[in-house]
Amino acid sequence: MKKSKELCSLWNNEQDLQTGNVKISELHEFKGHPFRVEHDMQLFELSKSIEEKGVLVPLIVRLNPDGEGYEIIAGHRRKAACEWVGIDTVPVIVMQMDDAEATIAMIDSNLQREHIRPSEKAFAYKMKLEAMKQQGKRNDLFYDGTLSPLGTKLDNPTLELNQLVCSYDNSGKWELGSRPLEKEQPRVRTDELLARQIGESRNQIARYIRLTNLIPKILDMVDEDKLAFRSAVELSYLSEEEQYELHAVMELEQVIPSLSQANRMKRMSQSGKLDMDMLYEILGEEKPNQREKLKIYADSLEGYFPSDFTPKQKVELIEKLVKEWSLNQAKTKTMEKKGR
Known part of the structure; x- marks a missing residue:
């Protein structure tokens, strides 16, 4: 080389x-x-x-x-x-x-990629923040996804430093002198520096990093736009066992928690009151302005779709076929009337 x-x-x-x-x-x-x-x-x-x-x-x-x-x-x-x-x-x-x-x-x-999944951002932000801390830039950062509301005063206004300056005169002899050091810019928290670099707020970075506490099945739901980002952040505070139970209920009942429901689950988990029965009760509540839904269990239709179809593609295909059926029904009725 x-x-x-x-x-x-x-x-x-x-x-x-x-x-x-x-x-x-x-x-x-x-x-x-x-x-x-x-x-x-x-x-x-x-x-x-x-x-x-x-x-x-x-x-x-x-x-x-x-x-x-x-x-x-x-x-x-x-x-x-x-x-x-x-x-x-x-x-x-x-x-x-x-x-x-x-x-x-x-x-x-x-x-620099154009399309980045929430899960990719979550682990990327976490890795970069930890790497920046290892470089010794700052150590008083948030852990567990929480942020310090107050900054830390780092400079001493009474301290003045001089810089040693070496030079030489017209005869070529070296001279030593000093001059005041320029005041350093106030040091910046590492999470704030990261926020500036990637164009996100500190709180938003903290929310993304919270997603790394989700089990893979729920994190996949965030990537697939099945579960709202802010709801997922709230659910990240549930224990691993509680998250697996929640996912099982969501699959069985074909429901997705709203932000308010996810927040209630978080608070009940923190108080030790969240169990399977409570998950059913919360998810069974009718959401505001909730429309009537037709439940179709995925297993009953799975064999009819290509293996690489996403949930969104499956829904779009079902809607298309239902519309075609409706049009055919209308044509049939029109022909029957003409034949009478």
């Missing part, structure tokens, strides 16, 4: 970089990588582009901290696209990064 300093400023890394080609078999996914690589149309188009033009942007990697090969920092989708079309060697830039630097670089490179 050849040496390069071309991207040093981008990653704030003053050490030399190595560039070259490596086999895909030597590349390992970043540990805890929160972003899914879907074999969708976008990946197909990327794979076709790579097949025609090659990999135009090298993958960013570092030496695998857990063994041989390299750990991918940026380029998981490019690797998958190459595998799709049978390319076994890719260009890479090998960077020297510690765990915190690598995590931040990995998250930042993926947050």
